[in-house]
Structures are given as C-alpha cells and as structure tokens.
Amino acid sequence: MKTCTKCGATPVIIHRKASGQMLCKDCFIESATEKVLKNIRRNKLIERGDKVAVALSGGKDSVMVLDIVNSLHERNIIDLFAITIDEGIGGYRKHGVEIAAKNAKKLGIDHRIASFKDYFGKTLDEIMHNESRQHGACTYCGVFRRWIINRVAREENATKIATGHNLDDETEAILMNYLEGNIDNLTRIGVKSEPKNDKFTIKIKPIREIPEKEVALYVIARELDVHFDECPYSRESFRGEVGRFVKELSANHPTIMYSTLKGFDKIKPAIKKEFSGKKVNMGNCIQCGEPASHELCRACLFAKSLNGEQ
Amino acid sequence: MKTCTKCGATPVIIHRKASGQMLCKDCFIESATEKVLKNIRRNKLIERGDKVAVALSGGKDSVMVLDIVNSLHERNIIDLFAITIDEGIGGYRKHGVEIAAKNAKKLGIDHRIASFKDYFGKTLDEIMHNESRQHGACTYCGVFRRWIINRVAREENATKIATGHNLDDETEAILMNYLEGNIDNLTRIGVKSEPKNDKFTIKIKPIREIPEKEVALYVIARELDVHFDECPYSRESFRGEVGRFVKELSANHPTIMYSTLKGFDKIKPAIKKEFSGKKVNMGNCIQCGEPASHELCRACLFAKSLNGEQ
Numbered sequence: 001m002k003t004c005t006k007c008g009a010t011p012v013i014i015h016r017k018a019s020g021q022m023l024c025k026d027c028f029i030e031s032a033t034e035k036v037l038k039n040i041r042r043n044k045l046i047e048r049g050d051k052v053a054v055a056l057s058g059g060k061d062s063v064m065v066l067d068i069v070n071s072l073h074e075r076n077i078i079d080l081f082a083i084t085i086d087e088g089i090g091g092y093r094k095h096g097v098e099i100a101a102k103n104a105k106k107l108g109i110d111h112r113i114a115s116f117k118d119y120f121g122k123t124l125d126e127i128m129h130n131e132s133r134q135h136g137a138c139t140y141c142g143v144f145r146r147w148i149i150n151r152v153a154r155e156e157n158a159t160k161i162a163t164g165h166n167l168d169d170e171t172e173a174i175l176m177n178y179l180e181g182n183i184d185n186l187t188r189i190g191v192k193s194e195p196k197n198d199k200f201t202i203k204i205k206p207i208r209e210i211p212e213k214e215v216a217l218y219v220i221a222r223e224l225d226v227h228f229d230e231c232p233y234s235r236e237s238f239r240g241e242v243g244r245f246v247k248e249l250s251a252n253h254p255t256i257m258y259s260t261l262k263g264f265d266k267i268k269p270a271i272k273k274e275f276s277g278k279k280v281n282m283g284n285c286i287q288c289g290e291p292a293s294h295e296l297c298r299a300c301l302f303a304k305s306l307n308g309e310q
Numbered sequence: 311m312k313t314c315t316k317c318g319a320t321p322v323i324i325h326r327k328a329s330g331q332m333l334c335k336d337c338f339i340e341s342a343t344e345k346v347l348k349n350i351r352r353n354k355l356i357e358r359g360d361k362v363a364v365a366l367s368g369g370k371d372s373v374m375v376l377d378i379v380n381s382l383h384e385r386n387i388i389d390l391f392a393i394t395i396d397e398g399i400g401g402y403r404k405h406g407v408e409i410a411a412k413n414a415k416k417l418g419i420d421h422r423i424a425s426f427k428d429y430f431g432k433t434l435d436e437i438m439h440n441e442s443r444q445h446g447a448c449t450y451c452g453v454f455r456r457w458i459i460n461r462v463a464r465e466e467n468a469t470k471i472a473t474g475h476n477l478d479d480e481t482e483a484i485l486m487n488y489l490e491g492n493i494d495n496l497t498r499i500g501v502k503s504e505p506k507n508d509k510f511t512i513k514i515k516p517i518r519e520i521p522e523k524e525v526a527l528y529v530i531a532r533e534l535d536v537h538f539d540e541c542p543y544s545r546e547s548f549r550g551e552v553g554r555f556v557k558e559l560s561a562n563h564p565t566i567m568y569s570t571l572k573g574f575d576k577i578k579p580a581i582k583k584e585f586s587g588k589k590v591n592m593g594n595c596i597q598c599g600e601p602a603s604h605e606l607c608r609a610c611l612f613a614k615s616l617n618g619e620q
Contacts, residue, residue, distance in 0.1 A: 183573060256489050259489065267496075267581050270585070
C-alpha cells in the first residue's frame with residue numbers, strides 16, 4: 001500500500017508525477033498552502049498592512065485563494081474582504097454568488113456583491129439579446145467585470161486585488177499569445193500587475209503555480225463549498241484547444257506547464273524592456289473617471305454602443 | 311468552377327485559407343518561389359559571390375531548396391553544390407541518396423556524398439546495436455551529421471550551408487522550446503546562424519516560411535523526384551505531439567504557424583541580448599580540430615564512447 005512520502009500515513013490522495021511525491025490529505029494541504037505562501041513571499045504579492053480584495057466568483061480557484069489568504073488575515077497581518085460580481089447569467093450565477101457569500105460568511109469577512117445590472121443597467125443575458133451587440137459574451141463580461149472590480153476595490157481602499165488564475169490558466173494564456181505572436185499581451189502577463197495609472201489597484205495571482213487538478217483536490221481535501229458549474233457562455237474555442245493540448249501533453253511530460261511558465265517568466269523582462277518602454281501612463285475616462293487609454297474607457301464605450309448611441 | 315486568383319486559369323491546385331488566394335499550378339510555383347527568394351533577399355541569406363552548399367537529403371524540403379537556389383546559380387549569381395550524408399540506415403537511406411544524386415545530376419551541380427561509416431567508422435544501424443550506446447538514434451545522427459556537413463562545407467570553401475527547415479519544422483522547434491522553457495535553444499533558432507567560431511559555416515533556411523503542405527505541393531507541381539519515406543528511427547515523441555497539435559490548430563487558425571514564427575522573430579533579439587551576452591567564442595576540439603565548447607567536441611566524445619573508451 002502506498003504511504004505518504006512525508007509522514008508515512010495512509011491513504012495517499014495525490015501522486016505528483018513530476019517529483020515522485022505521494023502525499024496524504026494533511027501533507028498535501030500543507031504542501032499546497034506552503035507553495036502559495038512561498039509565491040506570495042518571494043514575489044512580495046502581499047505585505048504586512050495590505051488590504052486585500054479577493055475576486056471571489058465562488059469557483060474552486062477563487063475559493064482556494066480566499067482560504068489561504070485568509071490565514072494571513074487570521075494572523076492579523078493583513079485586512080481582507082471579498083468582491084463577487086453578479087454578471088446576470090440565468091441558471092448559473094445565482095448559485096455561484098450564494099456559494100461565494102457562504103464562504104465569506106464562514107470566515108467572517110466582508111463581502112461586496114456588485115452586479116452588471118447596477119453598474120451598467122443590463123445583465124449579461126440582456127446584453128447577449130441586445131440588438132446593438134457587437135462582441136461575444138466573454139468580451140463584454142471581461143471588460144465590465146474588471147471595471148467593477150477595480151472600482152469597488154478603490155472604493156474600499158484595497159491595496160491589492162487577488163485573482164484565482166491557476167497554473168493551467170497562465171500556461172494557456174502564455175501559449176495563446178506565443179501562438180498568436182501577440183507581444184503586447186505577453187508583456188502584460190505576470191504574477192503581479194504594474195499599473196500604468198494610480199487609479200488601478202495592483203492585481204496579484206497567489207495560486208499561479210498550482211495546477212488546476214491540485215486546486216480541485218485542495219478544495220475537496222479542505223471540504224470547502226465551491227461552485228463547479230461551467231459558465232454557459234464559455235465558448236473560447238482557441239483557449240479550449242490550447243488548454244486541451246497542454247493537459248494532454250502533461251500526461252507524458254508532467255512538468256511541462258511549470259517549465260512553460262518558468263521559461264516565460266525568465267524572458268519576460270527582456271521582452272518588456274524592448275516592447276513597453278515607449279508606453280506612457282494612461283489617462284482617465286472623461287465619462288466615468290476610470291483609467292483609459294483613449295477619451296472613453298472600453299466599458300463606457302461598450303455601454304454607449306449597447307444603448308444604441310454611436 | 312474555381313479559377314486562379316492571379317491569372318484566371320483552371321484548374322486551381324491550392325486554396326490558401328489565410329489569404330483566400332486560389333492558384334493554378336504555374337502561379338503557385340511562381341508565388342512559392344518568389345516567397346523563398348524574398349526571404350533570401352530580405353534576410354541577406356545569399357549574396358552575389360557566395361558558394362552555397364545545399365544539405366540535400368533527397369526529401370521534399372531539401373529538394374525544394376536545391377531547385378530554387380539553383381535558379382540563382384543558373385543566373386551566375388552564386389556557386390552551388392550539394393552534400394548528402396549517408397547515415398547508414400538499412401532499407402531507407404540508399405534510396406534517398408540515389409534520389410539526391412539524381413537531382414544534383416539533372417541540374418548539373420557537384421555532389422558530395424559523405425558517410426558516417428567513412429568519417430566515424432560506423433553506420434547509424436551499427437551504432438544502434440553498439441553495446442556502449444547511451445543515446446537515441448536522433449542524438450547520434452544529429453551530432454555526426456552536423457559535424458560532417460560542416461567539415462565538408464569547409465573543405466569545399468562553401469560560404470553558406472542551406473538547409474531544408476520548413477515553416478512546420480521551425481514552429482515546432484520554437485514551441486518545443488517555449489514549452490520546455492529552454493531559453494538557450496531559443497536564442498539559437500533563426501533564419502541565419504551567427505557562428506561563434508570561424509570554423510563554422512553560416513547556415514541558412516531559405517524555405518523557413520513555406521508550410522510543409524506547400525513544400526509537398528511544390529515538388530509535385532515541379533515534378534521533382536523526391537524521397538517521401540519516413541526515417542525508421544524517427545521517434546521524437548515530443549516533437550510529434552507538438553507537431554500534431556500545430557497542424558490541427560492550423561485547420562481552424564490558418565495563420566497560426568506564421569504568427570508564431572513572426573512573434574518569435576520579433577522577441578528573439580531581446581532574448582538574445584539578455585541571455586547570450588556573456589557567451590564567449592568557442593574553441594576547437596583537441597582531437598579533430600572542429601569547433602567545440604569543451605576540450606573534445608560532441609562528435610569525438612560520442613565516437614570515443616562508442617569505441618568503448620571512457
């Protein structure tokens with residue numbers, strides 16, 4: 001019978017092919033937590049006195065982030081609250097928002113729920129049925145969601161926004177941009193954002209080195225309540241194709257996601273130095289006052305066109 | 311009925327999804343040739359007075375290179391000859407060597423055939439059965455093949471060695487190294503080598519922007535004799551996995567190989583500046599005199615160990 005490489009206990013709940021490690025439940029939780037905390041320390045993602053806003057969808061990734069970052073809150077190192085965006089997606093979002101609320105309540109932390117309807121007058125479902133719609137769901141969702149999270153984080157004086165990007169997400173994003181030759185996007189991928197405008201709150205990715213599989217295992221092992229459904233609008237076929245390939249490749253090459261990430265992190269400063277030197281700081285949207293690279297920010301531009309204005 | 315986008319003729323033999331172009335045989339040959347010549351001009355791969363050695367395996371890629379580079383030879387711009395390596399692979403290589411010889415003869419150009427047996431005392435088949443063997447076939451083959459090509463090219467005073475890497479090959483190599491995070495290898499991929507030792511002859515890749523499919527179509531359209539068999543030792547599973555993925559992806563995203571290559575070429579100078587600044591020029595092997603980064607070059611090291619020496 002397999003025994004835990006660390007403590008000898010049974011049963012083993014994970015066999016990490018890359019390292020050969022086999023871990024029991026407690027040692028796995030400890031190991032995953034330590035990996036996340038190490039990432040936080042090494043990259044100075046969170047420091048004493050920070051007020052961290054966790055972008056909490058209720059899915060496994062953001063629930064894992066909340067759970068681990070909360071350990072810093074419990075030790076009075078940081079202040080912490082959660083933001084959940086209600087995009088207004090029938091048959092999907094309500095359950096996620098409830099789970100998010102339950103998790104926040106259990107930990108006794110503040111929870112802000114902010115909806116597309118309140119901020120932009122329309123649910124995502126309504127946007128999808130709007131005659132003036134010009135983009136896919138993910139485009140509107142991404143722009144409006146980021147706008148609201150950034151606005152709420154600033155209202156609450158957050159110093160950091162923590163998001164749930166895991167190792168699979170990051171590897172996919174890196175490969176997609178390698179494949180598309182999108183240098184601009186490559187310079188923007190990283191464990192910690194470097195805002196070009198003081199109205200942006202710094203974004204951090206605490207679980208960036210945790211494979212999706214281990215995130216799922218973590219929330220199960222910790223018996224956390226999570227929302228496992230997939231968004232009904234998720235149709236990003238290119239990301240899907242790249243994601244399936246990386247997952248398949250990982251079966252024979254268990255370190256491939258990690259080596260892709262590490263290789264990218266190594267060359268990124270060189271790319272950034274060469275390609276984003278010319279860029280100046282962003283201005284602010286003349287309508288909403290949020291950061292914008294043109295007169296109007298993208299959210300205001302979208303909102304305007306959805307209202308039938310030019 | 312479909313007609314050629316350029317001249318209106320029928321039948322059309324290719325529909326380029328990326329550009330929408332449909333071409334008849336003559337216009338396709340002209341277009342592919344022009345693409346290769348443009349690459350040669352733009353990157354100064356070949357210049358007036360060069361003596362070009364084409365590394366001619368007899369496969370479609372090297373035969374296409376020979377055919378197009380020969381047009382410069384016919385116009386008396388350059389001197390030209392071919393080198394074919396006989397690795398000694400039973401049931402495979404002999405046919406390739408014959409095809410190579412036939413192509414060289416038809417164009418009336420000098421042809422050197424050099425074998426592993428002559429230079430290293432062993433065929434690749436013998437190496438594979440050698441008790442002291444420590445690597446796979448592709449490793450020995452690559453090291454010995456490159457050693458002989460470089461040696462013969464220098465003996466013949468070649469100023470350039472032209473190889474048959476096509477767009478699929480290059481994209482695969484770039485992605486493999488992105489995935490493995492192999493920065494060192496990335497700095498070495500390019501359309502033209504920059505030798506760190508004056509005993510190296512500059513290597514160039516004239517058909518680097520031609521997709522494998524179009525190379526195959528070109529040799530068929532030009533009615534060239536080629537060797538279509540696959541090497542019986544070809545077992546590079548990682549390259550195979552990456553190659554299949556890129557080909558599948560190309561079906562829905564017809565420009566993906568090109569965008570990967572262009573993106574890489576854009577960031578490569580930045581990576582090179584950062585990561586190969588410290589490297590000094592190479593020395594020469596104390597045994598054979600060829601370029602080497604250690605006392606012995608890799609070919610001599612391999613030959614020694616295959617002879618049972620330490």
